Amino acid sequence: MISEQMQDALNKQLQKEFYSAYLYLGMSAWCSENGLNGSAKWFMIQFEEEQMHAMKVYHYLLGQGNHIELLSVKPSKTQYDSLLSCFEQSLSHERAMTKSFNTLCDMALKEKDHATYTFLQWFVNEQVEEEATVGEVIGKLKLVGNGNGLFMIDSQLLDRQPQVDLP
Ligand code: FEO
Numbered sequence: 001m002i003s004e005q006m007q008d009a010l011n012k013q014l015q016k017e018f019y020s021a022y023l024y025l026g027m028s029a030w031c032s033e034n035g036l037n038g039s040a041k042w043f044m045i046q047f048e049e050e051q052m053h054a055m056k057v058y059h060y061l062l063g064q065g066n067h068i069e070l071l072s073v074k075p076s077k078t079q080y081d082s083l084l085s086c087f088e089q090s091l092s093h094e095r096a097m098t099k100s101f102n103t104l105c106d107m108a109l110k111e112k113d114h115a116t117y118t119f120l121q122w123f124v125n126e127q128v129e130e131e132a133t134v135g136e137v138i139g140k141l142k143l144v145g146n147g148n149g150l151f152m153i154d155s156q157l158l159d160r161q162p163q164v165d166l167p
Contacts, residue, residue, distance in 0.1 A: 002116055007066045009104055010057055010116075015071040016100060017054035021047050025095060026076040027086045038158030039083055045162050046090075052163075053123070060119050083150065086143045091134045098127040 004009075028043035061068055101123045108117035124131050140153050 001065045002061075002113055003111055004115055006058055006107060006111060006113055007061065010066075011069040011071065013100060013104060014054050014057045014061070015073060017050055017057060018024065018073045019076070020093065020097065021050035021110060022073055022076040024090070026078040027080065027090065029078045030080045030082070032141065033078075033131060036083055036154045038154040038156065039086070042157040042160045043086070045160050049163055053126070056122070060116075062121075065116070078109075082146075083154070084138065087134055087138045087141060091131065091138060094127065094130045094134060098131065099137075099146065101127055 002091070023155035024046040026041045028040045028047060031037070031043060058068060101120060105117060105120050106123065108114070108120060137153070137157070141150070144150055144153060
């Protein structure tokens with residue numbers, strides 16, 4: 001069993017992961033409504049991955065004999081100015097999530113909770129990958145601007161395949 005303080009922090013992280021899912025579902029909806037089907041699929045896979053992240057935290061808490069709290073998830077917008085804006089907001093969100101995991105790691109080390117620290121390392125690595133991937137798409141979108149190049153990138157995003165990594 002992990003400490004009550006760590007349990008509360010992980011329950012908050014569970015809420016943040018579900019919010020992340022909601023955020024990406026909103027982006028996927030906006031892309032679908034604007035004919036960006038490749039990007040809609042990309043964000044839909046992101047939505048599914050965020051739910052998987054939430055469930056990793058959920059199963060970890062239960063596995064440690066701790067208590068689950070399902071905190072409310074705030075609404076997420078479904079209106080964006082552009083595809084670039086979606087990805088820029090995604091990057092800023094992922095940077096905030098990285099900070100959140102770093103704080104959790106600090107807390108785990110302070111409590112000498114090595115099981116939780118080890119558990120969190122998967123997320124620390126995942127954040128590095130997510131920030132890099134989103135940053136790369138932003139770079140391409142900035143390069144091409146609007147027009148034909150945008151649709152070329154959209155069709156490239158259609159190639160994304162779901163990650164097979166269930167909790
Ligand atoms: Fe759950 Fe996008 O990190």
